[in-house]
Amino acid sequence: MSKKTRALLAIVLVELLLAGIWFYLASLGAAHPERVAPGFHRTVGSTMGAAMGGFLGLGLILYLMAAKRDRES
Numbered sequence: 001m002s003k004k005t006r007a008l009l010a011i012v013l014v015e016l017l018l019a020g021i022w023f024y025l026a027s028l029g030a031a032h033p034e035r036v037a038p039g040f041h042r043t044v045g046s047t048m049g050a051a052m053g054g055f056l057g058l059g060l061i062l063y064l065m066a067a068k069r070d071r072e073s
Contacts (some may be wrong), residue, residue, distance in 0.1 A: 003066035011059035015052060022048035 025044045029036045037043075 003064065003070050007059075007063045007066040011063065014055060014059075015056070018048060018052045018055065022052070 022044065025048070026041065029040045034036065
Protein backbone atom coordinates (compact mmCIF):
# COMPACT_ATOMS: atom_id res chain seq x y z
CA MET A 1 0.00 0.00 0.00
CA SER A 2 1.41 3.36 -0.98
CA LYS A 3 1.96 6.21 1.45
CA LYS A 4 -0.68 8.29 -0.37
CA THR A 5 -3.27 5.58 0.15
CA ARG A 6 -2.42 5.19 3.83
CA ALA A 7 -2.55 8.94 4.38
CA LEU A 8 -5.90 9.22 2.61
CA LEU A 9 -7.31 6.30 4.59
CA ALA A 10 -6.15 7.84 7.88
CA ILE A 11 -7.65 11.22 6.96
CA VAL A 12 -11.00 9.65 6.10
CA LEU A 13 -11.08 7.63 9.31
CA VAL A 14 -10.30 10.63 11.52
CA GLU A 15 -12.90 12.76 9.71
CA LEU A 16 -15.48 10.01 10.23
CA LEU A 17 -14.56 9.86 13.90
CA LEU A 18 -15.00 13.62 14.25
CA ALA A 19 -18.33 13.46 12.40
CA GLY A 20 -19.44 10.71 14.77
CA ILE A 21 -18.55 12.82 17.79
CA TRP A 22 -20.42 15.75 16.27
CA PHE A 23 -23.50 13.60 15.65
CA TYR A 24 -23.34 12.16 19.18
CA LEU A 25 -23.14 15.59 20.80
CA ALA A 26 -25.92 17.00 18.63
CA SER A 27 -28.22 14.07 19.38
CA LEU A 28 -27.37 14.26 23.07
CA GLY A 29 -28.39 17.92 23.13
CA ALA A 30 -31.57 17.19 21.20
CA ALA A 31 -32.54 14.33 23.51
CA HIS A 32 -32.13 16.45 26.64
CA PRO A 33 -32.91 20.07 25.73
CA GLU A 34 -33.55 20.97 29.36
CA ARG A 35 -29.98 20.06 30.34
CA VAL A 36 -28.07 22.06 27.74
CA ALA A 37 -27.33 25.77 27.42
CA PRO A 38 -29.34 27.87 24.97
CA GLY A 39 -26.45 28.18 22.49
CA PHE A 40 -25.37 24.55 22.78
CA HIS A 41 -26.11 23.47 19.21
CA ARG A 42 -24.47 26.55 17.71
CA THR A 43 -21.39 26.04 19.89
CA VAL A 44 -21.10 22.34 19.08
CA GLY A 45 -21.59 23.03 15.38
CA SER A 46 -18.99 25.75 15.17
CA THR A 47 -16.47 23.89 17.33
CA MET A 48 -16.75 20.56 15.53
CA GLY A 49 -16.89 22.27 12.15
CA ALA A 50 -13.68 24.11 12.95
CA ALA A 51 -12.04 20.90 14.16
CA MET A 52 -13.05 19.01 11.02
CA GLY A 53 -11.99 21.85 8.74
CA GLY A 54 -8.68 22.29 10.52
CA PHE A 55 -7.90 18.61 10.34
CA LEU A 56 -8.89 18.49 6.67
CA GLY A 57 -6.43 21.31 5.96
CA LEU A 58 -3.73 19.49 7.87
CA GLY A 59 -4.68 16.28 6.07
CA LEU A 60 -4.17 17.95 2.71
CA ILE A 61 -0.63 18.90 3.72
CA LEU A 62 0.02 15.36 4.99
CA TYR A 63 -1.34 13.90 1.74
CA LEU A 64 0.92 16.12 -0.35
CA MET A 65 3.93 15.14 1.77
CA ALA A 66 3.06 11.45 1.31
CA ALA A 67 2.74 11.94 -2.45
CA LYS A 68 6.17 13.57 -2.53
CA ARG A 69 7.67 10.66 -0.60
CA ASP A 70 6.03 8.18 -2.96
CA ARG A 71 7.65 9.91 -5.94
CA GLU A 72 11.07 9.91 -4.24
CA SER A 73 11.12 6.19 -3.52
